[in-house]
Amino acid sequence: MTEPVPAFELLPGAAESPVLLHVPHGAREIPHDVREGILLDDEALRRELDHITDSHTGRIAERAAGAARITPWRFVNRLSRLVVDPERFPDEREEMLAVGMGAVYTRTTHRAELRPADTDPGPLVERYFRPYARAMTEAVAGRLAATGRAVVIDVHSYPTEPLPYELHGAGPRPAVCLGTDAFHTPPELTEAARAALAGCGETGLDSPFSGTYVPLEYYGRDRRVSALMVEIRRDTYMTEPGGPAGPGLERLAAALTDLVDAV
Numbered sequence: 001m002t003e004p005v006p007a008f009e010l011l012p013g014a015a016e017s018p019v020l021l022h023v024p025h026g027a028r029e030i031p032h033d034v035r036e037g038i039l040l041d042d043e044a045l046r047r048e049l050d051h052i053t054d055s056h057t058g059r060i061a062e063r064a065a066g067a068a069r070i071t072p073w074r075f076v077n078r079l080s081r082l083v084v085d086p087e088r089f090p091d092e093r094e095e096m097l098a099v100g101m102g103a104v105y106t107r108t109t110h111r112a113e114l115r116p117a118d119t120d121p122g123p124l125v126e127r128y129f130r131p132y133a134r135a136m137t138e139a140v141a142g143r144l145a146a147t148g149r150a151v152v153i154d155v156h157s158y159p160t161e162p163l164p165y166e167l168h169g170a171g172p173r174p175a176v177c178l179g180t181d182a183f184h185t186p187p188e189l190t191e192a193a194r195a196a197l198a199g200c201g202e203t204g205l206d207s208p209f210s211g212t213y214v215p216l217e218y219y220g221r222d223r224r225v226s227a228l229m230v231e232i233r234r235d236t237y238m239t240e241p242g243g244p245a246g247p248g249l250e251r252l253a254a255a256l257t258d259l260v261d262a263v
Contacts, residue, residue: 005029008086008132010139011074013065018147019072019260020139021061022154022213025054025081034083034124039113050242051109052081054157055234056249061155063253068260072153075139077132081105082114084128086136087154087213090121099165103129109163137215144224151189151263154179154213154229155256159240162208169208175201175236179229181212183220189228189263196259200252201236230256 013019028049030038040048058076065072077086088094088103100107100114104121108114143150158177162169176197180190194203212227234240237248 005078007077007079007083007128008135009076009078010135011065011076013071013073015146017070017072018143018149019068019070019151019153019263020143021065021072021074021256021260022136022152023054023058023061023074023076024086024154024213025052025077025156026057027076027078028053028080029078030080030083037115037119038082039115040108047241048108048114049080049082051159051163053242054155055242056238056245057155057157057232059245060232060237060249060253060256063250064256064260067254067257070261072260073139073143075136079128084124084132086129086132090125090129095167096165099167101165107165109165111164133215136213137217140215140218140225144222149224149226152213152225152227153256153259153263154227155232156209156229157232157234157238158209160233160235166208168210171207172204173208173233174204175233176203177207177209177229177231177233178203178205179210179212179231180206181214181227183223184212184214184225184227186226189226192262193228193230193259196262197230197255200232200248200255230259 084103090103094102104124106115106117140150178193197203209231212229214227218225238245
């Protein structure tokens with residue numbers, strides 16, 4: 001079946017760059033047949049997309065890549081996370097299943113019904129999640145083969161005020177939250193991020209979101225793959241919940257460029 005846009009895209013960088021900027025949640029596109037399985041009317045769906053989409057993160061990554069001394073590679077999800085969320089575990093390991101937000105969401109950010117609770121996630125997982133995971137695995141393998149290491153930097157955003165779906169929304173909400181992994185985030189990567197992002201406001205660790213994205217083939221097994229999640233609080237660069245970007249976008253893009261250059 002032909003998709004209206006590619007489900008995802010790997011945008012090549014310099015052969016010698018180990019960096020892969022990953023933008024998993026920046027799109028709003030939903031294929032027509034997937035839309036038919038969503039219970040929200042068009043207006044409610046638009047509001048949900050405003051809340052759930054990491055708006056303008058693709059632009060931030062694009063600007064950073066264009067300004068970097070050595071162009072990083074970019075892996076960009078072209079479909080909304082309401083199709084599938086490529087950063088969830090596709091099985092019972094996923095803690096967000098508790099709020100109906102595993103790989104295939106059945107609940108919204110406000111815990112309303114998005115799909116029927118008995119929806120079989122299998123078809124969407126096979127059609128979208130597994131090809132995405134394979135392509136990300138191949139992208140990381142390419143960086144390892146070319147440079148001997150891979151640095152996955154996830155570019156996300158999050159709302160100023162907690163949304164009802166958040167499991168850990170009671171903690172600090174700094175201007176930039178760095179999500180880390182005990183195995184895949186070496187201290188020097190965290191410190192490089194703190195230094196690069198210092199001009200963007202307070203930087204915190206693992207609150208309100210923690211962890212990183214590493215393809216399962218490498219997760220917990222290969223220290224040559226390092227990873228960091230950069231979560232940007234939305235009021236620092238855009239009008240919430242889903243409005244236009246402001247001048248903060250350029251400041252953040254420049255800071256992300258500095259991080260790419262540093263690693």
